[in-house]
Amino acid sequence: MNKPSALFTVYTAQEAAEKWGLAEVTVRQWIYRGKFRADEARKSAGTWLVTHDGMVRVAGKLKTEEEMNMYLSDDPVVDKYLRLALKNPDAPFIYGDVKVYNMKRFYDFVAEHAKNVVFEEVLKEAINSEGCYEMPSWMTRSGKPECIYFDQEDEIDNETYDVTTIIKFR
Structure with a gap:
């Protein structure tokens, strides 16, 4: 060489x-x-x-380009579990009182459209959205807002009455 x-x-x-x-x-x-x-x-x-x-x-x-544009989390524990969720796409990622399904789909969306972000921060924004996460134009490579849709429902534990929000990215 x-x-x-x-x-x-x-x-x-x-x-x-x-x-x-x-x-x-x-x-x-x-x-x-x-x-x-x-x-x-x-x-x-x-x-x-x-x-x-x-x-x-x-x-x-x-x-690498992927490492420059996005890293998963500032918190090593969250980073570890995000990596596990991405390696096991059929398993939900549990984040506080939220269960996220199809995490790999969301990760791929963020990796494709976002520039220089912390994935966990984008995930927090998506969790606080309803039905659609719209990535703002300043965050995207294209300079235009980008959107990913998801289904959201609350699940109530019959014994403890704890509420868990279920998010499934489409």
Whole structure:
């Protein structure tokens, strides 16, 4: 396998930020604070340039597109159970007093339409919707609202009278 040309292993601060899913200001702050070595960053005609190796050293390995656009949860326990629900699509995902069915369908919808989101936060918004979750235009890749429909009903436990909301994404 050929090693990439040195020309293609150097990025502007903006390009590096986009590739790593960061804000450009973050990359520039790292440069100003001396996080890059002298051979990893320099200014050329008013534009900051950084090497791929420097970005890997400072920011970590390059994330896949899916990792950049969405992660499941800030809470490691919720993250673990969301991953299990996605691996076992026939099992419901229980979130507080809500049982969510077809979680994989909702995940695929969010992965296809959303940009840079925490999946759990989008799920919370959907749970608080009725019959349709409309993803706002500022959150979508298309810049237009996107909608996913679901059935919702309440289930009452006859012994404890606890109410569980059942959501089934279509």
